Amino acid sequence: MTSPTRNALLISAAFTGAILLATLFTDYLIDHWISEPAVAQRWQTVKTLAVATVGGLTAFLVARHVLRARERMVSAIAADRTRESELGTGVTEYAIYLLDPEGLITSWNLGATRITGWQAAEILGKPFRTLFPQSDVSLREPERILKTAAAEGRFSGDRRLVRRDGETLWANTTITLLRHPDGSIRGYACVSRDVTAQRKAAAALADSERLFRVFFAQAAVGIAQFSPSGRILRVNRCFCDIVGRSEEILRRSRISGITHRENIESDTEMMRRCLEQGLDRYERETRFMRPDGRVVWVTLSMSLVRDNTHRPAYFIAVVADITARKEAEAAVEESRNRLAGIVETTRDAIITTDASLRIVRTNPAAREMFRRRDEEWLGHSLFTLFPPEHRKQIQEFMGSSERTLQLGGIRGITALRAGGEPFPVEGSILRIESGASPFFTAILRDNTERRRYEAAIAESGHRLQVAVEAAHLGFWDLDLDTLKLYVSEELKRLIGLKTRADTLDPRTSLRLIHPEDRSRIDQIREHIFDPEKGSAALELRVRHADGTYRDLSIHGVLLRDDAGNPTRILGTVLEMTPIREAERKVRHLSARILSLQDAERRRIARELHDTTAQNLAALNINLGRLRRALERERSGQIALVDDSVALADMSVQQIRTMSYLLHPPLLEDFGLERAARDYINGFAERSGIPTDLEIRGSVGRLPDEVELALFRVLQESLANVVRHSGCTRAEVRLGRDDDLVYLEVSDNGHGIDPETLKRLREQAPLGVGVSGMTERLAQIGGRLEINSDQNGTTVRATVAVEPDELHTDSPPSTTDALS
Incomplete structure (x- = not known):
């Protein structure tokens, strides 16, 4: 119901109420206060006139008010249409257009033309679905939207629209239902705003957020987010692995709680500078502590993120584990220090020169070896340390592309001490490329003592060779890689081999061993390859070329390389045949001696038993008779006789015991x-x-x-x-x-x-x-x-x-x- 009509009805109701109140009041007076009929009749007439007058006046007032209200409404509607037309025509940021109840476009502004590409003359009278893509039209999406607006009075949302050239765009569209004063549908007012750019920006932001989440979770470096106060807010898996703690534990911790105590102060100072001095980013190396006490070196790239008001929001830390690099750097530094120590303490002379062989540095061993101070040879040519006959070799090396020169080969060359004193050296010169020009390092060793030792060794070797030949000692060498068995000339002589070859097939050699002794080869192998023993010695019977077997004492020792792998077995062979033959003769002689000894013992035992013991027994009998004779004469010599009898008894007993020990008669019997x-x-x-x-x-x-x-x-x-x-x-x-x-x-x-x-x-x-x-x-x-x-x-x-x-x-x- 419109507002003017509502107001007229209210006025009419007010007047009607007043008339009813007056009528009721008149009826009350007539009934209670006027008793004369004539007077009562006149009051009834007055009441009727009053009611008629009031009713007419009320109808007039209501009719006039309604007419004036309608005029005002028509003027307002015309003004609204004028404003709508002016608004729709002048706005270009929004597409503003009207639809009639059937969904046909009845008005079109410049903003709608700019957004959709449709001119007003082209689009007016066309259905609302013209603006939608065919996929939405087939789903009757336009009809659903208008139905929603008609039912709810309004529809709003992002929808895809189609430009005149077929390009799809996203528009935020609001549709408002328009009604006539009588409540019937007059049409729809549509306002659309192009949000394609916003949608693309939102999609890009969503993709960025998704990529960030993927990167955050799967990055090969540690990433942590923490508040300006240092409380950890978020970490990725790699960060947890670096610091050795779970995400749950870290989110209850502060960044200072995992930092090495010696780095807490400096790291805190850098964060303070970010918060107070406007520093937005810094990068440094620091240390974290794992729960097991192990120190982890990291590169820490810290960035401060601010909010829209430029206030600090949070820190983002990107952490890379550089512990291995630090350990490698420490190892390199240690190696450098060790090398410097070796250079300073080695007994070899180390001399460094520039590209023209001018001496720039020497170590103490070089100064001692050449008996020169630094000022006596720094800046001088390396040629001054060698006699003229060796300088040509060094000059040729400088003009070549070789990296190493072995001075004089294995025997070495001659160098010159201060004053021109010659002495033997061995060594090499290294070319080291560095930048535009190379430099050279000479490493030399004094061979004076070595030459003396070599001479002594050569003499000792000669004596050993003479001794070996005199001792008839054979040598053998088994290469475990090639299974070649090298044998010396003396060993070939011991087994009667006539071949000139120095090597034999080990399988052929095994066939020379006596069949009863071949089973002992496994025992030898176990002893030689035993890490705790590594050697073996035994005697074997080996067949000579003449068909006889010779007793040979064989000793072998296992040699290993630097990695501990067996490489060869070295051994000696000594012929034991003469010794074993002599031992057999000695055993035979010993058996003969023992047999003769037993026979002699048997003979002595019998002699003692049959002769000496019998004589002593007879003596004992005579002494007994003598004692009885002396008793009759009561002689004082009885005690002497008793003593002699006791000695005779003792002698008999001892001789019988000795005879038994020499050869017990019960053994034979x-x-x-x-x-x-x-x-x-x-x-x-x-x-x-x-x-x-x-x-x-x-x-x-x-x-x-x-x-x-x-x-x-x-x-x-x-x-x-x-x-x-x-x-x-x-x-x-x-x-x-x-x-x-x-x-x-x-x-x-x-x-x-x-x-x-x-x-x-x-x-x-x-x-x-x-x-x-x-x-x-x-x-x-x-x-x-x-x-x-x-x-x-x-x-x-x-x-x-x-x-x-x-x-x-x-x-x-x-x-x-x-x-």
Whole structure:
């Protein structure tokens, strides 16, 4: 409802109310105050006239007010249309156009022409959908927009429009519904603003933001954002890896909390300058501390970001880990210092010259070697240090493109000390390119002592060669890379090779080894390649060219390169055939001597038993008869006779004991078991050391030489128990295991010290006793073992006996405890 109509109705309602109030008041007076009918009739007439008059007046006033209100509305509408036309025509930044209720364009301003390219004459009367792309038209997007505006009174939003040339643009469009005074739809007022540039800027900003987020997250350098107060706001993964902390921990920290304590003050000062002095960016090297205490060197590129009011908003820090570079720089510096130290302390002369070979620098060793002070040769030519015959070589080197000159080759050249004194040197001159012109460095070593040593070595080598030839010692060298075996002339002579070649095939050489000795090659290989040993020595039987086998003592040593890899094996060969033949003759002679010794002992024992012991027994009988005769005469010589009888008894006992020790008669008559038991009884009685004998199984009779050898081992072992062990008890075990007979003698003494035991096991000749036992057993193919510790010593003798050599004619024995 329009405003003028509403006002007229309000006035009419006011007058009507007044008439009703007057009518009610008149009715009240007539009913309560006027009693005469005539008067009441007149008041009724007055009331009717009053009501009619008031009603007419009210209708007139209302009609006049409505007419005037309508005139004002028509004038306002005309003025509004005039203003709309003027506004739409003069505005060029906005497209302002009107649509009728059917969506046809009825007005078009200059802004709409500028934005869309459509002229007013071309577009007026066309439908609203003309401004939309075909994809939106097919979806009935224009109709949906107008429907929304009609339903809600207004529509606003960004939509794509199409220019006359077909180019698409983005426009922010606002559509307002227009109605007639009676409420019917008059049309639509449309205002559109080109926002294509803003949309592109927003898209570019979104792309930039997205790229920044990707770069921030995946950058190969650390990136951190923190507040002006130093509180960390945001970090990327690389930054976390550099400082060794998680993002969660860092966001609760300050930048000073991860900075090395020696860099906190300087870093804080740089941030203060950014905040207070207008510095927006700086770059420096600093150090962070990881939680494990490790120091991390970084390059820190710091930028201060300000807000729209130019106030500091936050810092962006870009961090690159340069720890490896710093360590490399430290290593280079250390290497430079080390090189400087080497140059200053080396015994080699180091002389640096310019491009024209003028001396510019020397080290102390050079000054000492040439016996010159700096002022005596700085600025002088390098040629002054060498005699004329060597200068040509240096001049040719300067004119060439070579980088190194080896002075005089391996033998070196002659240099000149102060005063012209010549002396031998070796070394080289290096060309070092630096900028436009090179410089040269000469490194020289005084060879005076070396020449003296070489002469001494040559003389010593000559003497060694003579000694080797005299000793008939052969040499061999196996290259592990090429598997070439080099052999000396003496080695070829030892095995009868007639070839002139210095190398042999190792596989051919292996075939020369006796078949029974080839299995020992693996043992040699294990010893040589053992890192702790690296050498091996053994004797092998090698076939000579004449078909005979020669005993050769071979020794090999493994050589390795600087990396520890095996490269070659060097060794010597010494012929042992004459020595082994002599040893066989000595063993044969020793066996013969032992046999003769046993025979002589047997003879002496029999002589002592059969002759001397019998004579002493007869003497004892005579002395007894003499004593009885003297008793009858009551002579005072009885005491002398008693003393002589006692001496005779003692002599008889000693001779019998000696005869038994020289050769026990029970050994021949009853065998080793009976003889051992009898001997151990006597030993326990004589020594006072309780001794147990344990016989395991039935030993039976053994060959005479085996029984005799084992009995001598028993004698010598028990003698050593008394002399050396300090024991309180001893044990003897005698037994047989198939075709192996063994004898063990043990004690509970203090044992043998390790060094002495080592020499005993190596069969060193420490005495007649041990060497005699070893030799006796070796003669019959037996073996002697000695084991000892702090709990005592055990001597074990073993002899292999063929089954047909064993006899069981003596009864088996059980374990006896003898003391």
